[in-house]
Each structure stands twice: as structure tokens, then as C-alpha cells.
Amino acid sequence: MTTTRRGAALLRDPRFNKSGAFSEAERESLGLTGLLPESVDSEQIQIERIIRRMAEMRPGLDQYRDLSVLQQTDETLFFRLIMSDPARFMPLVYTPTVGEACLKFGQLNPAPRGLYLSVKRKGRVREVIRNWPERDIRFIVVTSGERILGLGDLGVHGMPIPIGKLVLYTAGGGVPPHLALPVTLDCGTNNEALLNDPLYAGLRQRRPSAAEMDDFVEEFVAAAMAEFPNCCIQFEDWGRADAFRLLARYHDRVCCFNDDIQGSGAVVLAGMLSATRITGGKLRDQRFLLLGAGSAGMGIARMLSEAMALQGLSAPQAREHIWLFNRNGLVESSRQDLADYQAPYAHSHPATRQFVNAIESIRPTAIVGVSTAAKAFNQEVIEAMARINRHPIILALSNPTSRSECSAEEAYRWSDGRAIFASGSPFEPVNYRGRMLTPGQCNNVYIFPAIGLAIYATGATRVTGEMFMAAAHAVADQVTTHDLEAGRIYPPQSELLRTEIEAACRVAEIVFARGLARVNAPSDVGTLVRSSIYQPRYRSLV
Numbered sequence: 001m002t003t004t005r006r007g008a009a010l011l012r013d014p015r016f017n018k019s020g021a022f023s024e025a026e027r028e029s030l031g032l033t034g035l036l037p038e039s040v041d042s043e044q045i046q047i048e049r050i051i052r053r054m055a056e057m058r059p060g061l062d063q064y065r066d067l068s069v070l071q072q073t074d075e076t077l078f079f080r081l082i083m084s085d086p087a088r089f090m091p092l093v094y095t096p097t098v099g100e101a102c103l104k105f106g107q108l109n110p111a112p113r114g115l116y117l118s119v120k121r122k123g124r125v126r127e128v129i130r131n132w133p134e135r136d137i138r139f140i141v142v143t144s145g146e147r148i149l150g151l152g153d154l155g156v157h158g159m160p161i162p163i164g165k166l167v168l169y170t171a172g173g174g175v176p177p178h179l180a181l182p183v184t185l186d187c188g189t190n191n192e193a194l195l196n197d198p199l200y201a202g203l204r205q206r207r208p209s210a211a212e213m214d215d216f217v218e219e220f221v222a223a224a225m226a227e228f229p230n231c232c233i234q235f236e237d238w239g240r241a242d243a244f245r246l247l248a249r250y251h252d253r254v255c256c257f258n259d260d261i262q263g264s265g266a267v268v269l270a271g272m273l274s275a276t277r278i279t280g281g282k283l284r285d286q287r288f289l290l291l292g293a294g295s296a297g298m299g300i301a302r303m304l305s306e307a308m309a310l311q312g313l314s315a316p317q318a319r320e321h322i323w324l325f326n327r328n329g330l331v332e333s334s335r336q337d338l339a340d341y342q343a344p345y346a347h348s349h350p351a352t353r354q355f356v357n358a359i360e361s362i363r364p365t366a367i368v369g370v371s372t373a374a375k376a377f378n379q380e381v382i383e384a385m386a387r388i389n390r391h392p393i394i395l396a397l398s399n400p401t402s403r404s405e406c407s408a409e410e411a412y413r414w415s416d417g418r419a420i421f422a423s424g425s426p427f428e429p430v431n432y433r434g435r436m437l438t439p440g441q442c443n444n445v446y447i448f449p450a451i452g453l454a455i456y457a458t459g460a461t462r463v464t465g466e467m468f469m470a471a472a473h474a475v476a477d478q479v480t481t482h483d484l485e486a487g488r489i490y491p492p493q494s495e496l497l498r499t500e501i502e503a504a505c506r507v508a509e510i511v512f513a514r515g516l517a518r519v520n521a522p523s524d525v526g527t528l529v530r531s532s533i534y535q536p537r538y539r540s541l542v
Contacts, residue, residue, distance in 0.1 A: 003541065007031035014075040015178055018538045019046060021077075029542045047081055061104065064097045071167070072113065075177055079536035082171040087493040090171065090445065094164040096425040099149050099400030105157035106199030114159055114182035118203055119216050126223035137228040138179040138456055141165045142220070145184055146207070146239035147260075147295075150372030150403035153239075155189030156202030161237050165259070165448070173449025173500045174533030175456050181228075185220060187213060210241065217246060225254055230518070232455050232463065234259055234448065243295040244341055255455065257463040263444035263451075264296040265303025266468040268368060268395065271442050272304065273476035274489035275393045275420045279365065284311040286321060286393075289362055291355060291377075291405065292370035293326040296397070298341050300368060307469065319344055323362050326371075329353035359384045366393035369405030373398070377406035382414035390418060395442050397424040408439035422489055437487040446475045446490060450503035457504065457532040458511040459518025466514070467507045474503035497533075504529050 003016040010030055011017050018026075020041035027033045041049075050070065054063050067089070071078040082089045091097060101108065121128050145158035162182035169175040188205040189195060195204055207213070224231060233256040235246055247258045257263075276283055288304060290297045301322045308318035324331035324345050331342055332349040352358055359367070359381065367385060369377055377396055385392035392415055396405035401423075408427035411419040417432040422440035429438045450471050451463065460467075478491045478499050491499045505526050512521040522528045 008035060011035060012073070014072055014078075016541065017074045018541075019074045019077055021046060021538055023540075023542075026540070026542050043080065046077055047084060050077075050081055060092075060097050061100050063092050064101050065108065067093055076536050076538055079170055079177065079534070082167070083497065083536060085494070086171060086496045090168065090493065090496075091426050093167050093171075094445070095149070095443065096400035096402075098160050098164045099151060099402075101160040102148050102151060102154050102157050105154075105160065106197060106201055114163055114184065116156060116159070116184050116186055116202075117220060118186040119188070119208060119212075120203065122216055122219065125216075125219045126226060129223050129227050132181060134178055134181070135227075136179060137181045137231050139166065139169060139175060139232050139234065139452055140181045140183055140224055140228070141169075141234045141236050142183040142185060143235075143237045144187060144213075144239065144242065145189065145202075145237070146242065148237050149399040151400075153189050153191045153194075153207075155191060155194055155200070156184050156186050157194065157200070158237060159184045165234070165236060168445050169449050169452045170534055171449075172445050172496050173453040173504065174497060175449070175452050176534040179456070183220075185216065187216065210245075213242065214245070214249075221250060221254060221256075230459060232256060232452070232460070236260065238295070240294045241339075244298070244339075251463070255460060255462055257448075257451070257468075258295070258299075259444055259448050260295045261299035262303070262463075262465065262468045263299075263447045264370070264397075265299035265301075266447045266472040267442055267444050267475070268300045268397075269303045269307050269469070269472040270446060270475040271395065271422050271440065271489045272366065272393070273307075273473065274479040274484065275366070275391075277479075278420055278484055278489075279389075279391045279393070282311055284308045284313050284318075284321070286366060287323070287362060287364040288321060288366050288368060289323045289325060289358060289364035290368045290370065291325050291373070292368075292398075293324040293331055293342050293345075294370065296370040297324060297326075297368075300370065301345055303465075303468065303472070306465065307472075310469075320347060323347065323349075323358065323364065325355055325358055330358045356380050356384050359388070363388050365389055366395065368395040368397065370397050371405065372403045373405065374403050375406060377411070379410070379414045382406065382411055382419065386415040386418060391420050392418065393420045395422050397422075397442055399424040401425040401427075408437070411439075412437055420489060421487070440488045440490040441493065442490065445493075445496070446499065447471050447503070449496075450474070450500040451507055453500060453504035453529060453532065454507035454511060457519075457529045458508050458516075460511045460516050461518060462516050464510070464514065464516070467510050470506040470510050471503045474506040475499060478502060501529060501533070 141162035145155045148154040148158040166180040170177045186203045188203045194200045235258040305318040333346045394411045411421040412432045422442035427439045
């Protein structure tokens with residue numbers, strides 16, 4: 001790895017800058033003498049300096065800003081810090097803090113990062129993409145900004161989401177950061193508050209029709225694949241209708257996936273496989289009631305039904321174990337307002353708009369919240385689940401934390417400490433009657449970085465549902481008895497990279513078995529995967 005930059009220009013290059021760690025020889029050779037203090041910093045000193053500085057900041061957005069500046073000035077040090085303690089730093093670079101960053105994006109005045117493709121540039125998308133300085137891009141995370149976390153339509157102010165996702169590709173999956181490109185397709189916004197906000201940074205117009213949007217996305221996908229033929233596209237936080245339509249259109253044409261649909265399904269499946277080790281029985285014996293029937297809810301329903309079919313149920317039998325509930329009540333066969341993708345889960349049942357009534361009649365073993373309806377799992381709901389089940393499985397997955405269906409403390413207290421709980425954003429351990437319960441985090445970060453690492457190592461040409469199924473089982477297999485005893489149904493995030501590597505190996509095996517790799521199958525898939533991992537280490541520049 002070399003660079004032609006010298007002096008102040010080198011210090012402004014995040015890929016090659018080493019902050020205070022440039023050696024004496026590098027300082028003399030690269031024109032840095034006098035531009036840095038005399039001390040040559042060790043890795044330990046660099047990290048200690050950052051930690052002490054952040055400790056004096058208000059938790060949350062101020063720390064997010066500080067880390068963002070570090071990422072833009074010294075990429076190696078940034079990832080060395082994040083990867084040194086992922087459980088500590090990931091909540092600052094992604095959920096829940098990234099939600100606040102999106103809401104206050106117009107005030108942050110950040111240095112430009114990522115690629116903003118405005119619908120005004122329709123017909124010139126490939127030309128605009130060529131403005132990106134890197135020519136070898138392997139991963140694009142692209143959002144339309146229409147459904148950011150549980151916060152709704154934020155337009156271009158959703159850009160911290162693809163930026164944050166790609167941080168996790170590297171920190172969690174070891175994908176080299178210079179191979180990643182965050183993209184926002186700026187098609188306007190239907191958010192009146194943003195349209196009237198003088199600080200809104202995007203195109204001030206309402207969103208186009210679905211047909212116009214599809215034409216723009218088609219041009220983007222074609223241009224991206226022409227410029228970056230080895231690239232995988234991850235669709236992130238799109239409106240529900242767009243999410244399903246675009247995944248159906250492109251999954252057999254290009255290497256792509258939708259994390260809200262497929263990643264959410266896989267990470268919930270992993271948690272459920274772990275939870276059944278506590279409750280007893282198999283996945284096929286469970287009954288699931290999902291609060292929310294959008295992209296995440298449907299992705300979860302599909303993945304669970306496919307997994308139960310692998311345990312011997314027919315597809316219709318598997319779907320009978322899964323019930324949906326949305327803002328208009330229980331999804332049942334008399335409803336006339338259902339989308340095509342919801343209809344297979346519309347079972348015969350009396351109509352009800354009360355979630356707790358649905359619990360009492362369906363008697364689910366697990367409820368999964370992907371509704372963005374804060375506190376929807378109230379005391380009545382949790383107590384009903386606890387009456388029906390010795391160990392009720394409660395997944396409150398809406399992000400950020402302010403939108404969570406319930407907290408860990410509420411789930412444990414209202415279930416008399418018997419709940420198996422996990423959430424989308426992190427909650428602190430709970431001391432319930434002298435027993436320390438550690439809630440799991442059911443976050444897609446356990447899945448998509450592993451998918452990414454496998455794609456990078458193998459050069460996969462497509463992403464399949466089987467790959468997500470393999471990742472889910474691999475994550476579940478790494479949950480130990482000690483984890484389960486502590487209340488965790490996911491591996492600890494402190495071991496995230498190890499978890500992702502094991503999952504990536506399983507996914508890579510599927511890639512080779514299905515003939516989807518661009519490289520020859522090695523004698524040892526694990527060696528191939530591990531040799532592909534990015535190491536955040538400074539390289540000598542002289």
C-alpha cells in the first residue's frame with residue numbers, strides 16, 4: 001500500500017494518515033516534520049487519548065460526531081478503536097445513536113461522505129458515479145431515505161444509515177473499508193417538516209411515482225454494475241412497497257439483497273433457534289405473533305416458515321404457525337386491505353384490533369415487535385404471554401431505543417423474570433430479585449457482515465435465501481450454555497468478529513456448493529475467509 005501524497009495533503013487522507021504514529025523516518029521522507037508534535041504515538045496511547053476525550057463528552061451524539069471526524073481523518077485508527085471493543089462503540093456508530101444523527105443531520109454540517117444521487121441527474125447517473133474516487137467498489141449500501149429505522153421518511157437525512165452499515169461491514173465482518181460506498185438516492189421527501197426546514201440538505205420536492213422511481217433505480221443499478229462489476233448492492237431502509245418490488249426485480253439479476261427483509265428474518269431465526277434450547281421443543285413446535293407486517297415483519301415470517309419447512313412441515317403448515325398484526329388489527333382472512341405478500345399469512349380468525357386479545361386466542365410462544373410503536377408490549381401484553389408460557393419469548397426489535405416495544409426491565413419484571421428477551425437496540429443488564437439477566441441484542445449486525453465477508457472472499461455473483469439461512473444457523477450454533485444461563489440468545493457482541501467469521505465460512509460453503517463463486521473452491525474455506533479479513537494496522541510508507 002503506497003501513496004504519492006506528502007505533507008499536509010497526506011494528513012488529510014484518511015486511508016493513509018497515521019495521526020501521531022508516523023515514524024521519524026516517515027516524517028522526514030514525507031514532508032511531515034514540523035506538522036506534527038514530536039512524540040511518536042503508540043497504538044495504546046492513541047486509543048487512550050480518544051477514550052479520555054470521549055469520556056468528557058455527553059453520551060450519544062457528541063461522541064458520534066467525534067468518531068465521525070476520526071473516521072474522516074484516520075480510517076485505520078477509527079477501525080482499530082471500534083474493533084477493540086465492539087460492544088462499547090457500535091451503539092455510538094450505529095443504533096441507537098445513528099437515529100439521533102439522522103434526525104439532526106441538517107444541523108451536523110458534516111464533511112461530505114458517500115454519494116448523493118439526485119433524481120434531477122436522471123440520465124446522467126453513470127457520469128455522477130464516476131466522480132467517486134475509488135474504482136474497485138465491492139459493496140454499496142443504498143437507501144431512498146423513505147423509511148429510516150422507526151423514524152419514517154427522512155429523505156437525504158437518512159445518509160448516516162448506509163454510512164453506519166458499512167462501518168459494521170468492516171468492524172463486524174472485516175471487509176476492507178475502501179471497497180465500500182454509501183449511497184442515497186435523493187428523490188425528495190414527503191415529510192412536510194423537512195420540506196419546510198431551511199436546514200434540510202436534500203431535494204425540496206415530493207417523492208415521484210412508483211414508475212418514475214423504478215426507472216431511476218434501474219438506471220442506478222445498471223450504472224453501478226457497469227462501473228463496479230464485482231459489486232454487491234444492499235438495499236436499506238426503503239419504503240415497504242419499494243423494498244419488496246425491488247428485491248423481486250433484482251435478486252436474480254445482480255448480486256444484491258435487502259437487509260430489512262432478509263437480514264431481519266435471519267437474525268430473528270437465529271434467536272428463535274437459541275430460545276428453543278431454553279423452552280424445549282423444536283422450531284416447528286412454536287407459534288409466532290408478529291406486531292408489524294411491513295418489510296421486516298414479512299422477512300421474518302418468510303424466514304421462519306422456510307426454516308420450519310426444513311424441519312418437516314409443508315409450506316402451508318409452516319405458515320399456519322405464523323400470525324401477523326398491524327395497525328388495522330390481526331391479519332386474518334376476512335381483511336380486504338392486505339398486500340399480496342401478506343395474504344399467505346391471513347388465517348381464519350375473528351377480527352380483532354386488540355393485540356392482547358390476539359395473544360389470548362392464538363396463544364403464541366413468541367411475540368416479535370417490528371412495529372415502531374413504542375411501548376406496544378405493555379404490562380397487559382407481557383403478563384398475558386407469561387400466563388400462557390413458562391418462558392415467553394419477547395423480541396422488541398424496533399429502532400431506535402425510543403421506539404422499542406418495551407424495555408428489558410419491563411419484560412423481565414412483568415413476566416416475573418421468566419421472559420426470554422432481546423431487542424433491536426441495546427439495553428443494560430437487569431438485576432431481577434438478585435439474578436442478573438443480560439438481554440440479547442437481536443440486531444442484523446450478526447448477519448449482514450457475515451454475508452458481506454463471504455461475498456468478498458468468494459466473489460459471489462448472487463445472494464440467496466439459503467445463504468441467510470446458513471448464517472442464521474451459524475450464529476445460533478455459537479450461543480453457549482453460559483450465554484443462555486445469563487439470558488442471552490445471541491453471542492456476546494464483544495466476540496462479534498469471531499462470530500461473523502464462523503458464519504461467513506458457512507455462507508461461503510453455500511456459495512461454492514451452488515456454483516456462485518468467482519474464485520476456485522479452495523481446499524479449506526476457512527483459510528480463504530480468514531485471509532480476506534481487513535486488519536486495521538498502519539503500514540510503513542517509506
